[in-house]
Amino acid sequence: MRNHQLMAAGLHLGYADREIVSDLNLTIPSGKLTVIVGANACGKSTLLRGLARLLSPSKGAVYLDGKPIHQMPTREVATLLGVLPQSPVAPDAITVADLVGRGRYPHQGWFRRWTPEDDAAVAEALGATDMADLAARPVDELSGGQRQRVWIAMALAQETDLLLLDEPTTFLDINHQVEVLDLLTDLVKSRGRTVVVVLHDLNLACRYADHIVAMKSGKIIAEGKPVDVMTEKVVHDVFNMSSRIVLDPISNTPMIVPIGRHHVEAIQTVTG
């Protein structure tokens, strides 16, 4: 699969008269896993929606392979860039295979001929997300973690080089969070896809990200490899919180340990 280039230049995004993201420049590294982090309401989901052309910029532009994405035919974009929004809706009584098959929409014509390629793409997406056994089950009967995997499978069936996910691990247990991030890593490592994901959990973000983007008030505060970027100062700037950074004993990536009001004295005794 050829790598496609996604970048934002001078990007301004907002809703009605409220500007959320202002004058932002970002180049998504191809074939890497990029994680966007930041406090609530910092504009990380807004940025993702802007990158995914779900939100039109008020100024500036997002470029896909050098072309302004909002001026490209939306169907053409959908064959290059897949998006999993924050709260997708599953129609009543739809089966797993049927929902995953919806990802084939941009590849099918008006008279929706199903081809063996469509079946193969659905089968592969179900295999990659370990959902093959549940293919015939109604989506309403699945657990939260399984349901999230179905949505990821749908985005995979779209067979796009770029995949953007908005907080795919929210509402999941820790084991399912790790499972989802492992799956996204597989996509990057073994299939060479470019993945951008918004995450809440800083430690998981540092462990899984090839490239981390830390945002505050609609601006990028720092970006780069987590080990280079995630300093106590950056964490303080982004989350307005004191922390200590240690190395994750499993992955040797930065691990952020929050200090909090009640432990400030303890820290002073240890260091002082």
Next chain:
Amino acid sequence: MTLVQATTIAAARRARQNHATRVTLGLLAALLVAAIAAMLLGDFPVPPETVLQSLFSPLTGISNKGVDFIVLQVRLPRLILALLSGAAFGLCGIIFQTLLRNPLASPDIIGIAHGASAAAVFCIIVLGWGGLSVSLGAFAGAILTAVAIYLLAWRNGVTAYRVVLIGIGAAAMLSAIISYLFTRARLNEVQQAMAWLVGSLNAAQPADSIVLAITMVVILPMLFVLVRGLDGLELGDDTAHALGTHVERTRLGLMLVAVALAAFATAAVGPVGFVAFVSGPIARRLMGGAGRGFPQAALVGALVMLVSDLVAQHALPGTQLPTGVVTGAFGATFLLWLLVVSGRSGRVN
């Protein structure tokens, strides 16, 4: 491994298609039985072979004026109008219910039927109109109400939630207007208006069927093209957009199609209650996840209309009920059942 799975996926898809085909054929068979009953039953008994002879009389030239009148001028137009208007109500109901993701969102609940009714009552009571001009007024009323609801709900695009709430508000307001008009009317006007409001096939004219048939011929190909957009739209606006669907264009197109179906059908037979409301959920239940059930909802609508009309004509000897009384009784029961079921499982399927 992938190869085996792909065939499994294909097999599951074919199984769904086969189920859909079985449901469709079952509904067609039921419609055929009901249609035969509609042609045979009546105060004036006509034996089956005479009905057949009469049906083919334009080809064969063998005719019996009295029987031909009953069969070709009374029963056949009524049957065709029941089928067409039922199918139109069924389709417009399921389009709204799917689009707005709400089983309550059928045109007889979100105000469109009320718009047609208020306009018709206005035409009858204030303008003193009758017949075809009332139908035209009802048509205009339905379209105007739909446009008003859409504009009021618009806020950088329309959300299902706003359409349903504003629609219910519009329905309440239009009902108040109808009640007000009644207080100013003379008794014979009230009777005429009430007959229209209940909705009936008693006055079925071939012209009604022809208008409705032309509507269907124009609208069905548009629906066929637009319905594909629902693959994305059903998953929420963002997902739809992500899959390359033209969200607002598709939604507006589908709403126009549904409103046109509702307006033409209501103009032809009056706001026959609950047919639009029940057809979608019944079709969905029959399909059991094997598809979106649009064609099946049209068939269910036609069947509900036809069977209700048969009951209305023949259930009480010597009395002809308006069709809307029967669909209303059936629909209200169905609504209660739907509420009980959804209360138990927390959601409506």
